[in-house]
Every structure is written in C-alpha cells, then in structure tokens.
Amino acid sequence: MTYLFYFLVFVLSSSIVSFLTVMGHDFPKIEFNRRSACDNCHKILAWFELFPVLGYILLRGRCRNCQNKIHWIYPATEFLGGVFVLTGLALGKSIYLFAPIFIMMILFAFMDHYHGFIYPIFYILSIPTFVFSILNHNKIYLLVGLGTYTILYLLHYFGKSIGLGDVELLTILALLFGYNKILSIILFACALCILHFLLQKKRSFRFVPYLTIATGIVYLIS
Numbered sequence: 314m315t316y317l318f319y320f321l322v323f324v325l326s327s328s329i330v331s332f333l334t335v336m337g338h339d340f341p342k343i344e345f346n347r348r349s350a351c352d353n354c355h356k357i358l359a360w361f362e363l364f365p366v367l368g369y370i371l372l373r374g375r376c377r378n379c380q381n382k383i384h385w386i387y388p389a390t391e392f393l394g395g396v397f398v399l400t401g402l403a404l405g406k407s408i409y410l411f412a413p414i415f416i417m418m419i420l421f422a423f424m425d426h427y428h429g430f431i432y433p434i435f436y437i438l439s440i441p442t443f444v445f446s447i448l449n450h451n452k453i454y455l456l457v458g459l460g461t462y463t464i465l466y467l468l469h470y471f472g473k474s475i476g477l478g479d480v481e482l483l484t485i486l487a488l489l490f491g492y493n494k495i496l497s498i499i500l501f502a503c504a505l506c507i508l509h510f511l512l513q514k515k516r517s518f519r520f521v522p523y524l525t526i527a528t529g530i531v532y533l534i535s
C-alpha cells in the first residue's frame with residue numbers, strides 16, 4: 314500500500330512538472346484542450362507516450378512517427394520533480410507548505426529557459442505559502458527580504474548584471490527562508506551556473522533554472 318502511495322505521488326509530481334513545462338513554453342497562448350504532439354512532425358502523441366518518464370523510456374527517446382530525438386530535458390525534469398517530492402516526504406518535510414512556491418519556481422524556470430523572461434502574474438502562486446507560514450507561526454524574514462531587495466535592486470540598476478525577475482524572485486525566497494538559506498541558495502545557483510559553463514562552454518544568462526534547482530537542494534538538505 315505504501316509503495317502504491319509513493320508511486321502515485323511520483324506520477325502526480327512528475328505529471329505536474331510535465332504540465333508546467335507546457336505552461337512555461339506556451340503561456341500566454343494556452344489551449345487546455347490541445348493534445349501534446351511531436352515538436353518535429355506534429356503527430357499527436359498516444360496516451361502511453363504522455364506518461365511521465367516512462368513514456369520516454371518506452372519510446373527509447375525518439376518519436377514513433379518521425380524518429381526525431383525527444384529532448385532529454387522533458388524526462389529529466391519530470392524525474393527530478395518526482396524524486397524531489399519523494400525525498401521531501403521521506404525526510405519528513407512539510408512539502409505541502411512549500412508546494413505553491415516550488416510550482417511557481419518550476420514554471421518560472423521553464424519560462425526563463427524558453428523565453429528569457431517570466432510573467433509576474435504568477436507571483437500570486439507564492440501567496441498560499443505566505444498564508445500557511447503565518448498560520449503555522451513560521452517566521453517571515455521581513456528585514457532579510459528588504460535587505461535582499463535593496464542590494465539586488467542596486468546591482469540590477471547600476472550593474473545590469475541581474476534581471477529584475479531574479480531580484481523579485483530572490484526577495485520572495487529571502488522573505489520565506491531567511492539570511493542563511495538565501496545565501497546558500499545564491500551560492501549554490503552560481504556554482505551550478507559556473508559548472509554548466511565549464512561543461513558546455515556556452516554562456517547562459519538564464520538564472521532562474523539554476524535558482525530553482527538550488528532552492529530545491531537547499532530546502533531538502535537544511
């Protein structure tokens with residue numbers, strides 16, 4: 314029974330990531346009755362091909378119709394989403410509390426990855442976490458949030474090295490996580506960014522995907 318529960322949790326979490334991929338890619342042109350199709354030949358996918366992670370394995374990473382390679386980022390992010398939630402549960406984290414924040418961050422990560430910007434409207438997804446936190450008497454780090462915003466905004470204004478979306482997102486994380494964790498998140502994200510640069514030699518300015526992975530790791534290990 315427990316195994317079935319964890320299996321269902323995994324499927325649900327990876328399906329949510331899969332949905333957020335589409336949302337991040339297509340927004341604001343979302344069609345909820347649109348059927349998923351191959352990026353190359355546009356053939357509509359069968360139900361079993363839509364199954365997170367497993368669909369990719371069954372197809373051996375290629376479209377059934379045109380043999381075009383399916384990008385590894387789809388199964389990889391679905392898998393990571395499932396593993397993240399299962400690890401959180403195993404470690405006894407109150408994952409429901411931070412679920413809205415992580416949904417927001419994953420969505421922003423895909424928007425940033427595909428388009429290089431994020432839609433601020435989705436900041437509203439962070440509200441439930443703030444409300445739950447206050448109801449649970451968890452601390453909201455107002456001063457840390459204010460400090461983070463001021464420093465990063467000045468960096469954005471004078472240095473142009475950081476986007477306004479990153480400033481706002483980091484402020485939300487600072488308000489919820491406090492001084493120690495926000496520093497760890499920033500350092501972790503920068504380390505991932507540098508590592509990726511060294512491996513691929515491709516300079517990437519899209520910071521939110523690294524930030525999302527870093528937040529997930531810091532949340533799990535702290």
Ligand SMILES: [Zn+2]
Pocket residue numbers: 351352353354355356376377378379380381
């Ligand atoms: Zn195809």
